Amino acid sequence: MLTKAMSAVDEHGVIDNNAARKLLPWYKKLIWHCKHFWQHWLLVLPAMVFVALFAYVPMYGIQLAFRDFVPSKGLTGGKWVGFKYFKQFFTSPMFASTMLNTFKISLGTLILGFIAPIILALLINQIGSTKVKGFVQTITYMPHFISTVVVVAMLNIFLTPDTGLIGKLFGTGTSMLDDPNAIAPIYWISEMWQHCGWNAIIYLAALSSVDLSLYEAAKMDGAGRLQLIRYVDLPTIMPTCVILLIMNMGSVLNVGFEKVWLMQNAMNLPGSEVISTYTFKIGIQSFQFSYGTAIGLFNTVINFAFLIIANWISKRVSETSIF
Amino acid sequence: MTQISGKVASSDRFKSPFSRGQSRQKQQKSLSDRFVDVMIVIAIIAVVVVVLYPLWFIIIASFSDQTKVSSGQVTIWPQGFTLAGYLRVFQDTRIWTGYRNTIIYTVLGTALNLVVTLPAAFALSRVEFKPRRLLLFLFTFTMYFAGGLIPNYLLFKQLGLLNSMWVFILPGAVSVWNLIIARSFFETSIPEDLHDAAQIDGLSLIGYFMRVVIPLSSAIIAVIGLYYFVGHWNDYFTGLIYIRDDSMQPLQNVLQSILLANQTNQMGSGNGGQNVMQQQQIADQIKYGVILVSTLPLLVIYPFLQKYFNKGVMIGAVKG
Numbered sequence: 001m002l003t004k005a006m007s008a009v010d011e012h013g014v015i016d017n018n019a020a021r022k023l024l025p026w027y028k029k030l031i032w033h034c035k036h037f038w039q040h041w042l043l044v045l046p047a048m049v050f051v052a053l054f055a056y057v058p059m060y061g062i063q064l065a066f067r068d069f070v071p072s073k074g075l076t077g078g079k080w081v082g083f084k085y086f087k088q089f090f091t092s093p094m095f096a097s098t099m100l101n102t103f104k105i106s107l108g109t110l111i112l113g114f115i116a117p118i119i120l121a122l123l124i125n126q127i128g129s130t131k132v133k134g135f136v137q138t139i140t141y142m143p144h145f146i147s148t149v150v151v152v153a154m155l156n157i158f159l160t161p162d163t164g165l166i167g168k169l170f171g172t173g174t175s176m177l178d179d180p181n182a183i184a185p186i187y188w189i190s191e192m193w194q195h196c197g198w199n200a201i202i203y204l205a206a207l208s209s210v211d212l213s214l215y216e217a218a219k220m221d222g223a224g225r226l227q228l229i230r231y232v233d234l235p236t237i238m239p240t241c242v243i244l245l246i247m248n249m250g251s252v253l254n255v256g257f258e259k260v261w262l263m264q265n266a267m268n269l270p271g272s273e274v275i276s277t278y279t280f281k282i283g284i285q286s287f288q289f290s291y292g293t294a295i296g297l298f299n300t301v302i303n304f305a306f307l308i309i310a311n312w313i314s315k316r317v318s319e320t321s322i323f
Numbered sequence: 324m325t326q327i328s329g330k331v332a333s334s335d336r337f338k339s340p341f342s343r344g345q346s347r348q349k350q351q352k353s354l355s356d357r358f359v360d361v362m363i364v365i366a367i368i369a370v371v372v373v374v375l376y377p378l379w380f381i382i383i384a385s386f387s388d389q390t391k392v393s394s395g396q397v398t399i400w401p402q403g404f405t406l407a408g409y410l411r412v413f414q415d416t417r418i419w420t421g422y423r424n425t426i427i428y429t430v431l432g433t434a435l436n437l438v439v440t441l442p443a444a445f446a447l448s449r450v451e452f453k454p455r456r457l458l459l460f461l462f463t464f465t466m467y468f469a470g471g472l473i474p475n476y477l478l479f480k481q482l483g484l485l486n487s488m489w490v491f492i493l494p495g496a497v498s499v500w501n502l503i504i505a506r507s508f509f510e511t512s513i514p515e516d517l518h519d520a521a522q523i524d525g526l527s528l529i530g531y532f533m534r535v536v537i538p539l540s541s542a543i544i545a546v547i548g549l550y551y552f553v554g555h556w557n558d559y560f561t562g563l564i565y566i567r568d569d570s571m572q573p574l575q576n577v578l579q580s581i582l583l584a585n586q587t588n589q590m591g592s593g594n595g596g597q598n599v600m601q602q603q604q605i606a607d608q609i610k611y612g613v614i615l616v617s618t619l620p621l622l623v624i625y626p627f628l629q630k631y632f633n634k635g636v637m638i639g640a641v642k643g
Contacts (some may be wrong), residue, residue, distance in 0.1 A: 039528040040452040047443030050496040058470025075477050126363050145621050147557035149575045163393040225359045283473040296471030
């Protein structure tokens with residue numbers, strides 16, 4: 001005990017406070033910690049309470065997916081039934097079509113939503129005048145702040161056959177929104193229209209950090225405009241691209257509920273029923289709570305798996321990762 | 324209108340004194356660069372038009388005579404100027420109720436968001452606070468893994484949040500994304516010397532946060548305040564799932580039900596004469612007006628906050 005205590009004293013006989021503190025019994029350490037850090041804890045406490053209550057308690061409620069729902073027991077559920085509800089989902093006729101629709105809608109959004117902002121950022125970065133640059137940025141960010149309800153209303157207006165801005169190009173008859181095969185492309189393109197400018201900001205930020213001497217050096221070597229983009233700009237934003245791609249992979253099955261829900265109608269349902277809307281119909285509208293939880297959990301797990309895999313691959317390939 | 328930078332224009336400025344071959348090469352390059360320049364200008368103009376025109380169209384259509392809108396005469400400016408749509412929108416009490424509700428939810432919600440998020444972000448930015456790594460992990464984890472819709476619904480039910488205004492305010496009190504952005508800001512933009520000085524002057528950590536950090540953080544407060552504000556304002560999901568009373572529905576849900584009612588009007592208008600046509604036109608007019616009226620507040624605050632965007636997102640980009 002004494003030799004251990006001596007380790008906190010250096011050769012001059014001076015006590016190292018940090019080393020000495022480590023020798024204290026745990027409860028004294030705790031008291032010391034509270035005394036020094038109570039203000040830090042006080043500042044994070046509200047956020048911790050909210051996250052614990054509204055994120056971790058529902059996570060605890062995931063067990064409902066493996067239990068029969070009993071109204072009196074709420075979140076914790078009743079009898080343990082194992083994978084019954086998962087099996088029910090996998091064997092249901094809705095499984096294949098909802099999975100397919102979800103993948104189709106989200107994968108296209110992911111790919112377009114990944115590439116388009118990069119191109120836009122490279123384009124905007126080519127503008128010399130700061131005024132014009134600012135103007136283009138202001139314009140392209142704007143749609144990001146419009147609500148989903150309004151965007152879908154605009155889609156309805158523009159795609160109205162005969163009279164709509166786009167609808168009249170496609171002739172008469174039914175609206176494109178009623179076509180199950182057209183729903184996914186409409187979703188991708190409208191998402192791109194809405195968020196492309198906003199998502200380009202992050203690349204523009206990265207591009208603003210390009211070392212100007214690189215341009216000079218490349219020009220000396222006879223690089224043209226396109227080559228400057230290809231060999232200077234693009235490599236600069238590559239790490240940012242990879243990180244964003246990984247983060248987007250984490251939401252590969254997270255098709256925005258609101259938008260699909262608002263776009264759905266009886267006609268396009270075969271192409272627009274996705275996991276989140278199906279969960280809502282099963283769980284909330286027809287009160288099959290356990291079944292709904294199971295579908296939701298399945299969705300989360302797939303997303304999480306994609307995130308982990310993307311992160312792992314990127315760690316291997318480019319040494320960039322988010323954790 | 325668009326000026327492209329002179330970054331590559333060097334070939335015009337000095338002629339190569341070395342060899343003819345080289346200078347010819349340079350001339351060719353500048354030709355192809357010119358072509359690229361033109362393509363870039365065209366692409367940028369195209370982007371601006373594609374983004375802006377749909378919004379502009381909604382605006383001019385809302386002021387136009389609907390027969391002219393549906394016959395395609397309205398393209399650049401309003402035709403047959405009228406305010407009929409707006410008059411009807413403003414006479415609709417549902418809109419006003421929705422407006423009032425949304426303003427209440429948005430103001431209270433955003434205030435709570437900031438009061439909860441900023442202190443937590445600050446505490447998590449302090450290097451000497453060792454548990455911050457674990458806490459940050461616990462926060463970030465919720466971004467990627469969540470209980471899902473049904474457990475949330477049941478929890479809200481048990482807490483008595485269903486069909487209550489608090490469901491708009493409490494559950495979304497912390498957005499982890501905004502928390503991370505704010506934390507990065509505190510880490511990178513507030514010099515640590517200030518903390519030392521404040522300590523010497525006898526300020527506690529909370530005192531330092533309130534009196535030194537907050538006054539220096541207007542940029543980040545504006546940015547995440549805007550994110551939260553927009554999130555509340557545009558929220559349709561909460562009203563759809565957790566609220567049953569029409570009198571408590573926020574603006575977006577009111578908007579949707581008005582649009583939907585108009586659509587069913589449209590469908591039922593198959594066999595009808597003048598009257599149905601007129602009704603249809605009124606419905607269209609309302610549609611445009613209501614879209615604009617509900618988006619107006621955002622468009623009004625947008626220019627004022629716009630200068631902070633780049634700053635804010637850049638901070639988010641530097642996350643650790």
